[in-house]
Amino acid sequence: MRETRWLPYALLLPATAFLLAFFLLPFIEVALNAFTPKGGGPFSLNHFRTMIGDWKFGPAVRNTFVLTLIIVPLQTILALALANLVMKVQRRADVLLYILTIPLGISDLAAGLIWLAIFEQTGYLNSILSGLGVIPGPQTILSYQNMWVLFAAVILAEVWRATAIMLVILVAGMGLIPREYYEAAEVFGASAWKRFLRITLPLLKPSLQTALILRTILAFEVFAIVAALAGTNLQVLMGETYAWQFDFQDNGVASAYALLILAISVGFTVLLLWALRDRTGVRA
Amino acid sequence: MKAMSLRNPVIRRNGNFLIGTAVVTACLWVLVPLYFLAVNALSSPKAVIGFPKPAVPQFNLESVHFFATYEGVATALLNSVLVAGLTMVLAIGLGAPAGYALARFDFPGKSAFRLVVLMTRAFPLPLLALPLTVLYIRTGLDDTALGLAFVHTTLALPFSILITASLFLSIPVELEEAAWTLGCTRIGAFRHIVLPLAVPGIAASAVFAFVTSWNEVFAAAVLTVQHRTLTAFLLQSLDVSPLPLKFAGAAALVLPTLIFLFAVRKYLFSLWGIANR
């Protein structure tokens, strides 16, 4: 219809105006803080210098990247597998989907507590292991001496907590793929794996893109679970942001960290958009 | 297989053992950690601290009782529901039109809009809290459910936009066009055709907005004073509380979302446009 030209903008207006007022305005103030020296003054990069000069900066960047680069691909694979499973199940699939989406409703703080109950020295993992006679008594699992165990615990907990959001987006995307494609492929004798590879994956690209971008962005903000499981042993960017803002009361450096997180997220988003760009142009 | 089919999803092809196993494994993966939480919440403080941990709950309600008698819990619960409800309404009210625009139109700036909306989640909220609080105190939004709901809406909005977009995408545009040719205005077609088809999905995506608000701690702790939400009221001090209370409190916060999600589980599929396949 004729209103096609202005209507989409009119529809976006409320959300845009809202985000402008409640996100962009405060954001600009914070962003300015990152470039303003303490106590006011002209533009300066001092806060960024302080940030980079801190010995925790390197480990925080490295750990955040390592966690993101392991967690996100792992979650993608798991979410794809689970989404396929959900689509295969016929009866009571709503119950299956419900169970699998439960972690979506659990905050990262609560999830940290849940997994701490498993991994702590007198936790469930040790209880089970000693019950099975594998170990004689409580063992320290979460220790700075076993960094890889710390990483593994954080990864496990993050995968448990945050795969659900990818799952729902992918299930949604799969629901949009016309069944005829699968039937046609089946007629041509494509195996289930081939059908997944040749039909599901390419047609799922838009959803996959959204899910990946969203998860990557949130993964760079990983904090509560790390704090719960790894304590001060594992520095991450978000943790440093908190520490500078609240423990060291230096809003400038905290803002610099926040901008860094944003910049990394934007960089990765662009990378993902490029890597998963729609080469066919068939689907909008 | 038979016994299992009563409680677990049943598989398309009978005897597809592999899928059955996968379903059970996936469910256990999600449920076992929650089960441990439940056991801890329902065990005596001594058992929670001790070793080895009990495998089954003792149904000791000491920790639960603590929260039940904690002054202000009821009010905080009410505030939480109020804020989450408002967030739900706002996130859908603002997000659904935007989602509809993304689903139905091709226009310059579309991908930029998507990107910017996603990017709002890439900035740590606690840093925005200070300027927001100053703004709120000056405008009188401070310590109101609506004010907090606004902040929670910024968190929930990217999801509600993306989810509703995919929802509208799953409703064939021809249905709408058919309605136009049959005498509907654009709004009329939306009301008579799109909305009824989208309502279950919108309801489910509203639940996600609800849950987002329910779980948010930081802004809630800063922006509410007398009208605290349950999460700000409890969760923020949980990690400095004794272990048994930690678990009981966490369980108290997880439980409502479980119930809420369960209530809309039927819609979870329609949310994704699968129901009519």
Next chain:
Amino acid sequence: MADIDIIGVAKTFGSYQALKTVDMHIADQEFMVLLGASGSGKTTLLRIIAGLEYANAGEVRIGGHRVDHLPPRSRGIAMVFQNYAVFPHMTVFENIAFGLRMQKILNTEVERRVKRAAGLLRIDQLLSRYSNQISGGQRQRVAVARALAVEPAVLLMDEPLSNLDALLRLEMRAELKGVLQESRTTTVYVTHDQVEAMSLADRIAVMHEGGIVQAASATEVYRDPATRFVGSFIGSPPMNFLPAERQAGGVAVVGRTFPAVAGQGALEFGIRPEDVVRAAEGLRGKVRVVEPLGPHQLVTLDIDGHLFRAVIENDHKIAPGETLVLAPRADRIRWFDRASGAAIH
């Protein structure tokens, strides 16, 4: 009176020109079929008439009134969609009644008209069902009944039979023709199936690359294609073409001379496969393939390096490798300008 005038309508999607300037008149109560391959612009034109798409230029008039600025609901049209667009959340009854309810027509009248439309399409038994409880063919009938129930001035149909299986399509085609003849509504019908087009149409508008190449009766489109494209698009098998050279006193086609043709420029000779007969004199070619078609046989020949198809009666057995001489019926020979493809009369 609901005739349709399309005047200078053009449409581009970004840089892609979907419709070049199109002019067309569709008479009141006429059954007009827009026929073309996918991408020819036929659906775009239909959607412009419906108001679902806006033209970049030109006018659309229905019943003499300019409608191109009006939304679909104000154009007096109804439309049947390729995938039927039966509302899944309403019963068949509510689907058919939908347009009437929008017009705020009295309940008793709604009921009467729904019953009549449903009766016409023989779906009166299904009125309380939902769309996922009926078959594809039944859904198609619901879509048509829904469109007819509003008694539109113009009925627009976008490939309504293409999603049905072959047998059902044949059955529906006949039935549709009967129903629409009875309703006497001006109809614009889009299809890529020429048999469907010919069996239904009063007139066929053949579309190619965003333009109407020819709009005429089925017979005329078949017998007198306006362009080489129409000849090659219509008919199964399509028209044969052979290069022709103007000579003093006539036109030479693979060594045979035909009477002179008006105009100048390089020519092409065109003849339908069934318009040749075996003769002593004529086009000489070597048989490549013989396909028996029951009453006839379809023979593919190589005439001077050009592929040529002929439909020949079944009296004699023809074997591949054989040399055949075929004489075209003089009154069925068509000439085309080789550069523009236009027919020369």
Next chain:
Amino acid sequence: MFRINKGQRLAVLTASVLMTTAATGVAKADPLLFWSTAATPVEETKMMREQVLAGFGKPVQYLAQDPGPFATRIGAEAQAGKGTIGIIGGLHGELASFSSGFVDLSDVVGKSGAKVNGAYAALGKLGTSEQKYVPWMQATYIMAANKKALQYLPKGADLNNLTYAQLIEWGKTMRQATGSPKIGLPAGPKGLIHRFFQGYLYPSYTGSNVVKFRSPEAEKMWGDFKALWAETDPGSNNYGFMQEPLMAGQVWVAWEHTARLKDAFDKMPDDFVAFPVPAGPAGRGFMPVVVGISVPKTSPDAAEAKALAAYMLKPETQITTLRVTGFFPVVDVTLPADMPPSVRLSGAAVAAQSSASNAKPSLLPVGLGDLNGKFNKAFSDTFQRIVLRGEDVKAVLAQQGDVVKSILDEAKAPCWAPDPTTQNVCTVE
């Protein structure tokens, strides 16, 4: 369509009900808001409300906060020039950053009629002439041990007169006997281990906090601490409150804040002993923790807030506060006999600690303002680099010494005990 309409109607109904409730937001008589980082564990919050504040007579709403939201909110109210917080309770370091936003509470101390600890009262001026906060409660850090650990005490060691060398020895024996390290330190994200270095190790080894930060004595100290850390439960980096690993039996001997041992002593009084911190070559260093009360200039009812501050200083109130939180009074009181086991246990240890002949009391950092956090960071960074990452002691001390020096320069802060108090800016040798 019937189904759908019902759903729609329901949604609209819910929405409008929510909107109206939100808009009307019933206005009751506003209680005075008490915004605090003390008594944050839910049990303590509950007791603070039900037992301490209930006696004030007027409604007070006690809201326990994490330091993050606590500071954000106070900062925002000061910036906006308008607020709802009536009164603030926080640690010395947490209050220091907002000094300019607080009203002068000089008259409160007098009004309360209580005899307030003079040193703390001076601390509460935050380097100004006004009483920015009045001291409210105090605590300190002591040692706690499971009785099972006592059998492994080194020969000849006196629990009440322990040295750090003996503590290390003790830890070693326990580790060898049980197979796992049994000493615990609160080095987690919520833990207070930086105070261990500032107020305990440094004064005990160097007799100084700042000046001798990178002295040879300090190098020796870090060497010893590495040995101690080897006997320390590696889970320590997750511990915020030592009472939990103590009760769980995971840790047998711990250094911790008295308030953060309360639960263990109260719930299992027969299983634990409390004793003074060990001594080093320079003495037995220890440090108080002071919680103060401030009234922000934006307080809706400053008069009532002051009245509440005075009420909190009353000896009876202070005793009740000790009973429920484990924080000790800052005014002169006579403790009744029926105090909970934690008070008995901790009280004895604290008394022994401060009356020890080699006692080396340290003050909280004075005059650092909002640099308090960074000052703490300098110590915990030193610990993490030397002990956890195994960096070279001398090099790290040299670098971190510069950091400490620059913080002091920026704050222009003079030295505080146990460093010799001077008028000049304190500096690292």
